[in-house]
Amino acid sequence: MLYIPGNNPAMIQQGGIYGADSILLDLEDAVALNQKDAARTLVRNMMKVVDFYDTEVCVRVNHLSTPFGLADLEEIVPLQPSAIRYPKTESPEEVAELLKIIEKIEDRHGLPHNKMTLHAMIETAMGVQNVFNIASMFTRVDAITIGGQDLTADMNIIYTPDGAGIDFARKRIVMAAKASHIDVIDTVFPDVNDEEGLRRETEYAKKIGFTGKAVINPRQIDIIHEVFTPTEDEIRKAYRIVKEFRTNSAAGIGVFAIDGKMIDAPVVSRAEYILRLANVTVA
């Protein structure tokens, strides 16, 4: 997911060609306080006419506690992006209030309540504490994401490249997403010149369960894709596991071995997930 500042027309109009799975048109932190009105109008106009091809488009609005949040929703909700990303989500009550406002706007425009989804950003200690309820209580919340910079600021600690200060939060957020069967997206890696650091952090994020990672520069997209895309070996192995599982299941065998390693339901489930990621069906 590529962050694009909402007041940057050059980047917005090219949003669909960077190769990201999704772009996030940002009306919040990437926009100066005295340009919020300009960004909102620009994003609204661009969304109406720019072709983003098959790139999913999300918009990060300002929090409802700011003077900009409601105006953002009034302009953006009628355009029904794939998702609205809500910053600094701290409680399920907050999400309920947000959804109520969104649905009122949708009703006014004759729009359904089940098309556009919501991404809740967890960026405060309170949000981390309440993350499971935020992730699990609303069908429209289909992803949660961690905001590393704001979270470290809220915790009064310094963001370090090893991510030590937000490690607990990362794992707690991942677990809440897994328990709620929704996506979970890791925070940005702020140093665009440190490609090794980006790769290391992305590999770690994948290892602990994140399903994607946000980027702040198109240069970072390829590395994220390389890490998250299953390798050819992984796909071949997964294919073999699923195929043999089906053959064995038909013969009434639940557990079997491939190359001396036991294959049971959890291994099959992981293999099926890899094939889904790779868009491969077993013949």
Place this chain on the structure above:
Amino acid sequence: MKPKIAAQSGTFESSDVIFLIEPLPDNSGRKLEITSTVMQQFGASFNRIVEDMLNQYDMTDIHLIAKDKGALEPTIKARLETAIKRSLNQQEGTLK
């Protein structure tokens, strides 16, 4: 409507346009100064968009300066809408 205050929107970046609007004395009409890096190819279209929007907002007694760096139509319209609304004191921005 007549601008209440001087207002600005947009940037000098490529693919963007900067608009500056200021009020003129009563009965001055419109004074437009438009420059663009793509004036030869898209100047007529740019002028039409500006005139249409000024008509839409019924703007008069206005001095408008535009410096375009190849903005697309949605950007031109967004920047001009922002500048007009700021000049009418309908929303906050720069040059207040």
